[in-house]
Amino acid sequence: GIQVEQSPPDLILQEGANSTLRCNFSDSVNNLQWFHQNPWGQLINLFYIPSGTKQNGRLSATTVATERYSLLYISSSQTTDSGVYFCAPRDGFYGGSQGNLIFGKGTKLSVKP
Amino acid sequence: GAVVSQHPSRVICKSGTSVKIECRSLDFQATTMFWYRQFPKKSLMLMATSNEGSKATYEQGVEKDKFLINHASLTLSTLTVTSAHPEDSSFYICSAAQLNSYEQYFGPGTRLTVT
Numbered sequence: 001g002i003q004v005e006q007s008p009p010d011l012i013l014q015e016g017a018n019s020t021l022r023c024n025f026s027d028s029v030n031n032l033q034w035f036h037q038n039p040w041g042q043l044i045n046l047f048y049i050p051s052g053t054k055q056n057g058r059l060s061a062t063t064v065a066t067e068r069y070s071l072l073y074i075s076s077s078q079t080t081d082s083g084v085y086f087c088a089p090r091d092g093f094y095g096g097s098q099g100n101l102i103f104g105k106g107t108k109l110s111v112k113p
Numbered sequence: 114g115a116v117v118s119q120h121p122s123r124v125i126c127k128s129g130t131s132v133k134i135e136c137r138s139l140d141f142q143a144t145t146m147f148w149y150r151q152f153p154k155k156s157l158m159l160m161a162t163s164n165e166g167s168k169a170t171y172e173q174g175v176e177k178d179k180f181l182i183n184h185a186s187l188t189l190s191t192l193t194v195t196s197a198h199p200e201d202s203s204f205y206i207c208s209a210a211q212l213n214s215y216e217q218y219f220g221p222g223t224r225l226t227v228t
């Protein structure tokens with residue numbers, strides 16, 4: 001199956017700093033999602049981004065499927081950005097329905113005031 | 114839009130008892146629902162996929178007789194942990210996807226503690 005590698009595993013930022021989180025995957029994927037898991041465990045959809053670049057406020061994401069990686073940019077970080085960021089490519093079709101998301105181990109972000 | 118709820122958010126049960134967790138899509142019809150398990154400080158592990166009206170498809174290593182999944186309607190799926198043991202203690206998260214959509218939306222999770 002697909003292997004997903006996220007880096008860095010841990011990141012500590014001062015409020016206001018920018019950061020880039022990276023997600024490498026080992027095989028072709030037909031889609032990819034980025035999530036933020038807040039300290040209470042809720043996964044929040046950030047981006048659904050099979051390819052190209054999308055922006056949403058201070059966050060943006062770029063996926064280059066042919067080179068098997070995706071990047072998540074966080075600008076002007078805030079303390080509320082703290083949590084774990086997961087990248088989850090989809091491994092293709094399973095039994096004729098949607099394929100499965102394969103989660104990386106995540107990047108734990110701590111933003112200090 | 115695309116809100117998924119789970120109930121209960123926390124449950125403590127005694128070893129040997131069964132626990133049912135509900136997952137509901139509140140504002141859309143979920144043709145497919147997924148159940149994940151997450152250990153502390155670890156990633157999410159897919160347990161099973163269920164399509165409305167069909168039997169669930171379990172991932173390798175997941176006991177289907179222990180983790181009973183029912184997806185009886187387009188807005189509700191349930192996971193029943195039967196004869197729970199302390200090693201079943203974990204954070205269980207469901208997600209839901211609409212027909213012809215690849216995007217999954219996640220519930221807030223249920224923390225199960227088996228004593």
